[in-house]
Amino acid sequence: MTSRRDVLRHLTLAGLVLPFASTRLASAAAPHRPARRRVGQLRITILSTMLADEGIGEWGFGALVEVDGRRLLFDTGAHDDVVARNARELKVSLDTVPEVVLSHFHADHTSGLVALRRDVAPRQPMALARAHVAEGIFAPRVRDGDPTDYNEMNRVRPQYEAAGGAFVVHGAPTQIHPGVWLTGPVPRRNPERNWSVGARPTRVQRGGQLAEDTVPDDMAMIVDTDQGLVVLTGCGHAGVVNIIEYAREVVRPAPVHALIGGIHLFNASEQTLAWTEQKLRGFGVRHLIGAHCTGVETVYRFRQSLGLDRAHCVVGAVRQVFDLATGIRAGVIAR
Numbered sequence: 141m142t143s144r145r146d147v148l149r150h151l152t153l154a155g156l157v158l159p160f161a162s163t164r165l166a167s168a169a170a171p172h173r174p175a176r177r178r179v180g181q182l183r184i185t186i187l188s189t190m191l192a193d194e195g196i197g198e199w200g201f202g203a204l205v206e207v208d209g210r211r212l213l214f215d216t217g218a219h220d221d222v223v224a225r226n227a228r229e230l231k232v233s234l235d236t237v238p239e240v241v242l243s244h245f246h247a248d249h250t251s252g253l254v255a256l257r258r259d260v261a262p263r264q265p266m267a268l269a270r271a272h273v274a275e276g277i278f279a280p281r282v283r284d285g286d287p288t289d290y291n292e293m294n295r296v297r298p299q300y301e302a303a304g305g306a307f308v309v310h311g312a313p314t315q316i317h318p319g320v321w322l323t324g325p326v327p328r329r330n331p332e333r334n335w336s337v338g339a340r341p342t343r344v345q346r347g348g349q350l351a352e353d354t355v356p357d358d359m360a361m362i363v364d365t366d367q368g369l370v371v372l373t374g375c376g377h378a379g380v381v382n383i384i385e386y387a388r389e390v391v392r393p394a395p396v397h398a399l400i401g402g403i404h405l406f407n408a409s410e411q412t413l414a415w416t417e418q419k420l421r422g423f424g425v426r427h428l429i430g431a432h433c434t435g436v437e438t439v440y441r442f443r444q445s446l447g448l449d450r451a452h453c454v455v456g457a458v459r460q461v462f463d464l465a466t467g468i469r470a471g472v473i474a475r
């Protein structure tokens with residue numbers, strides 16, 4: 141019997157077999173459902189976060205994902221040149237990276253996209269030419285008292301497309317490569333509310349109405365391995381528990397072998413941190429690289445409460461590597 145979710149998954153996979161030309165929703169009919177596979181090789185290298193062993197740090201996130209011979213860039217940093225500069229410094233070529241994943245619309249994850257594409261395109265026309273995003277990323281955003289759309293993605297979009305790039309919009313979980321999943325928008329079953337509320341509340345346009353901006357486009361990458369799930373987040377605004385619960389439902393109810401990226405808990409209350417760590421313990425998290433908006437204090441607290449040690453739980457830094465075979469290479473500052 142085919143469940144509704146199976147149908148959805150089946151439909152969203154179709155986007156991959158269509159030629160990519162312009163922005164589209166990955167939801168046409170698929171010829172068949174690809175087999176579920178687990179990946180054998182996975183290496184994640186951090187290219188943008190606050191701390192840096194080499195290169196420069198910034199409030200933002202970006203990482204190179206190398207998985208079973210494929211290369212993807214997950215987020216593109218806060219300044220238009222930091223990921224490019226750090227990649228050069230680390231001798232990481234982005235010329236052979238065809239795909240980008242943008243975790244959500246915030247500029248500290250998306251600002252490098254156009255400059256990176258313009259940089260690689262003359263040498264490699266297919267490099268960084270396809271950007272996976274979740275539904276809602278282009279929704280207009282306004283601040284209270286100002287009707288101007290401040291969503292930079294609506295300025296990035298025409299520039300990226302003019303540079304030969306194309307967006308693939310995911311409205312549901314999608315296995316973009318064998319064992320490599322994007323969650324699409326994550327249901328908010330637990331009221332985690334892991335985003336910053338500024339002095340002027342922000343609103344998003346949804347269905348012709350202005351609603352509270354819960355960052356509905358927040359999306360994570362899930363890699364299915366024999367050791368368990370590897371979860372990569374940008375800011376984790378959907379809530380790290382919501383993300384992991386959804387990943388375990390959609391991909392496989394396996395332990396979390398590694399949790400890597402920003403999980404926006406730097407300003408969380410004591411109560412939120414206590415609730416989150418108790419949930420994370422239940423998911424059997426074995427490695428944690430708490431980068432970007434996770435919060436330094438949060439990382440050290442979680443190291444203790446999750447029963448991890450210095451080899452398995454570190455503050456994220458540029459040049460750090462997580463490798464499925466060898467674990468975390470912490471680098472100098474986070475050692």
Ligand SMILES: [Zn+2]
Binds near residue numbers: 244246377
């Ligand atoms: Zn964010």
Ligand SMILES: [Zn+2]
Binds near residue numbers: 200246374432
């Ligand atoms: Zn961020």
